[in-house]
Amino acid sequence: MNAITPAADDPATLLVVDDDRDIRLLLANSLGARGYRVETASNTRDMDDILAKTPVDLVILDVMMPGEDGLSACRRIARQDGPEVIFLSALGDEQDRILGLEVGAGHYLPKPCSPREILATVRAALRKRGAMPAAEGDVYTFEGWRIDLGSHELFDPDGVLVGLTDGEFAVLRVFIERPRRVLTREALLAAARGPDSDAYDRAIDVQVSRLRRKLRSGGDEIIRTVRNEGYLFVPRVQRA
Structure with a gap:
């Protein structure tokens, strides 16, 4: 060493x-x-x-x-x-x-x-x-979930802290900031990783798939695939 x-x-x-x-x-x-x-x-x-x-x-x-x-x-x-x-x-x-x-x-x-x-x-x-600064109290809720953009913490409806990788959090943040809108893979990639990212579309598919597994709650669909277009964050998001 x-x-x-x-x-x-x-x-x-x-x-x-x-x-x-x-x-x-x-x-x-x-x-x-x-x-x-x-x-x-x-x-x-x-x-x-x-x-x-x-x-x-x-x-x-x-x-x-x-x-x-x-x-x-x-x-x-x-x-x-x-x-x-x-x-x-x-x-x-x-x-x-x-x-x-x-x-x-x-x-x-x-x-x-x-x-x-x-x-x-x-x-x-x-x-x-x-490099994702957020003001203190920059907290949002959706379907009982709670996300703090300042501390990078996500809590499930029972108040349990859910571990997210930096990549997963970056993608979830984009969904939180643009709920109920169809986002293309390119838009997600640019927003989560920057316009100069050399990552490929499948990288976003991997991050979204992992997020879906962690966001499963009572069978409700939270991230919907829109065929030939991209992804849609289904819940309404509110500032806490």
Whole structure:
């Protein structure tokens, strides 16, 4: 394990998990030079040790590693409402990328990948995590659910906190701000991830599918698919 701490005030902390030492050093040096605090681990066991001791904002995770693979590790991180995950993997087929998103990653970069592209993705992921400012009390309700856009918290009708990944929250926020309107995949993608996103339509389908599972309540349809058009958030949304 290795840590590089740049001379910066309260920098974001990144964790690079890859069994390739050269990749760990390359990313630690290139991202550290940009002002980030970078921790590195060669396997998920060391990753868990770091996460237990250090507040981490973002994990850059390989898929194929000895022992537990990155997909399994990402599932655990998502279940525990852990930091945002970027996959960086030699497995770059469409199905591999879709699977990475389905297990909870916010971004998936195929190797080889330039340090500049990795840096841009890191910045986008960190903006997504913290660039949705909302005034205190910016709270909305729908069908008994309650969402706080300021604290990024969603509560079900029984008052139980529901864990959402950053990607899921970004998509839900778009629905909350544009209820009862048909939104195309392109509009959802641009609003949730920015107009310069290189993600593909299926990424939004994955996020919407995960949201549907988490928003199931008494069989009521909350997100409706509008054939050949996009998605519609069905409930009426009210400011609390």
